[in-house]
Amino acid sequence: MGSMVPFAKMNGLGNDIVVIDMRGRTDAVTAEAAIALASGDRTGFDQIMAIHDTDIDGVDYRIDILNRDGSRSQACGNGTRCVVQALASETGRKSFTFKTLAGILTAEEHEDGLISVDMGVPEFRWDRIPLAEEFYDTTRIELQVGPIDDPVLHSPSVMSIGNPHAIFWVKEDVWSYDLERFGPLLENHPIFPERANISIARVLNDQTLDLRTWERGVGLTRACGSAACAAAVCAARTDRTRRRVTVNVPGGPLHIDWRASNHVIMTGPAEWEFSGTVDPLTGDWKADEAAA
């Protein structure tokens, strides 16, 4: 269609997000446009959150999520908070329901500006994460990196919160592990037929975790909301923490509550940076006057 649509460059605790308004259109942001935008000095992003119309009763919008390599993702917690902030600012509404590849998500903006997203329910079955091999105990699977007799990372907990995650438990500072080296090896390991997000988590106490993530289709990011949910759930599932925790990601704290309903609620901030218009087919863009 060639025409330009509005976008907003935002972030969720430093997770770089581009929210693109595709309402009123029948096409989609292309992988080529995502790759082109990702290489821009001002538009460099971790995820694109494209807002689309939907005719599903009770659902406000459909969200299409693209990683910086052009791959699509089922879930993006930080990006969803950015979408909520943008829509709340536009409409004055405070709560929304979205259709994503992970299912129907609800979210709301609170009076203090923080945003809570119901990320849905965790999936622990090996064939639904998915894994390429049968593991009935997904609290710790046979996967390691480093010397065979003294692995650097091993026995991760694995699960899906719409997208696949592996959580490696460590005793030392999370910054003391070479995740930049191990991340891509593990992201693309054959045990993960759809690849996976790779995190290292350090339990500080029964209510607090430190977390770093190598994101599927992106690389190292300053925050990964779905990984924070995954780490919180896996920590509680293995009796390392309570079900309500603070997860410290490099960009700041996220509050995760794995409720008795089995739903995982993530709460955190979102930040607008600048707006512009973009061609969703090519990635050509220009900033609005104020942002130029």
Ligand SMILES: N[C@@H](CCC[C@H](N)C(=O)O)C(=O)O
């Ligand atoms: N940063 C996101 C995760 C985005 C998706 C992930 N890269 C994947 O492909 O699964 C988040 O905040 O959840």
